[in-house]
Amino acid sequence: DAKTTQPTSMDCAEGRAANLPCNHSTISGNEYVYWYRQIHSQGPQYIIHGLKNNETNEMASLIITEDRKSSTLILPHATLRDTAVYYCIVRSHGSSNTGKLIFGQGTTLQVKP
Amino acid sequence: EAGVTQFPSHSVIEKGQTVTLRCDPISGHDNLYWYRRVMGKEIKFLLHFVKESKQDESGMPNNRFLAERTGGTYSTLKVQPAELEDSGVYFCASSQVGPFAEAFFGQGTRLTVV
Numbered sequence: 001d002a003k004t005t006q007p008t009s010m011d012c013a014e015g016r017a018a019n020l021p022c023n024h025s026t027i028s029g030n031e032y033v034y035w036y037r038q039i040h041s042q043g044p045q046y047i048i049h050g051l052k053n054n055e056t057n058e059m060a061s062l063i064i065t066e067d068r069k070s071s072t073l074i075l076p077h078a079t080l081r082d083t084a085v086y087y088c089i090v091r092s093h094g095s096s097n098t099g100k101l102i103f104g105q106g107t108t109l110q111v112k113p
Numbered sequence: 114e115a116g117v118t119q120f121p122s123h124s125v126i127e128k129g130q131t132v133t134l135r136c137d138p139i140s141g142h143d144n145l146y147w148y149r150r151v152m153g154k155e156i157k158f159l160l161h162f163v164k165e166s167k168q169d170e171s172g173m174p175n176n177r178f179l180a181e182r183t184g185g186t187y188s189t190l191k192v193q194p195a196e197l198e199d200s201g202v203y204f205c206a207s208s209q210v211g212p213f214a215e216a217f218f219g220q221g222t223r224l225t226v227v
Contacts, residue, residue: 043117043204043218044156087156093212098169099144101216103156 004088009108012082018075020107022088025069031092033064035073036101037084044087044103047073078111085109115139117207117219125225131193134222138187138207145188146208146216147180151201159203162188163210195226 005023012018024033035047048055048062050071055062061074075082087106091099120135138145147159159178160170164185173180177196182188192199202221208214 038156041220043206043221045218046215049213098161099208099212099214099216100146100158100161100169100172101148101156102158103148105155 004090004104006086006088006104006107008105009110011110011112012075012078014080014111014113015077018078018082018109018111020073020075020086020088020109021070022073023070024088024090027068027090028092031090033062033068033071034089034091034101035060035062036087036089036103038087038106039081039084044101047086078109080111080113083109083111117205117217119203119205119219119222121222122220123223123225125227126195128197128226129194131191132195132224134190134192134203134205134224136188136190136205136207136219138205139217141209142207142217143185143210144208144214144216145182146206147188147190148204148206149201150204151198154201156204159190192224195224197226200224200226 032049032051034049036044038044048060050062064071085106085108118137126132143164145162148156150156158172161168162182165182179191202223204221206216206218208216
């Protein structure tokens with residue numbers, strides 16, 4: 001699975017959009033971009049995933065560049081409860097993939113009042 | 114619907130003792146994964162069960178760790194004998210079969226070896 005690079009930390013004002021970037025320049029054609037987050041003292045939580053089209057769900061939006069070398073997770077109206085470590089993970093859906101997730105260091109998002 | 118549950122939530126044991134962690138996946142989820150985070154490090158994959166079979170145990174650190182999933186339902190992870198470096202948070206996750214299946218994580222077990 002391709003490696004990802006994320007900023008170590010970011011701040012965001014409550015109520016504003018949080019835009020979390022991720023670089024995955026070595027991503028291959030059958031690899032998807034996944035985002036998980038871990039709120040303090042909880043297990044990781046799935047947020048969203050995509051291949052090449054932009055995706056949106058009730059939690060967030062995922063914008064993937066046309067060349068797929070980077071993506072941005074957008075939390076449209078961040079709340080204090082969105083303070084967490086956000087992980088960008090690239091994984092394939094091929095038959096050899098067992099579904100395991102390779103976590104990096106992630107981005108610590110601090111939402112401030 | 115109950116989520117992934119892990120027992121105990123915290124465990125403090127002495128070096129050399131044995132500890133058994135338990136994970137109850139979401140009912141009907143054939144995939145079960147164990148991960149751990151040791152202090153200051155990233156969350157690392159340990160192993161993966163499909164039903165009762167070990168699909169991938171490439172992340173198991175050494176033979177002091179034994180994972181089982183008898184009957185393909187709950188799973189246990191035993192550490193025997195525990196060492197100081199085993200301290201960390203152990204997470205269990207489960208998912209349905211299929212490449213797009215979302216993995217649901219438990220709250221984790223915080224293990225402290227003193």
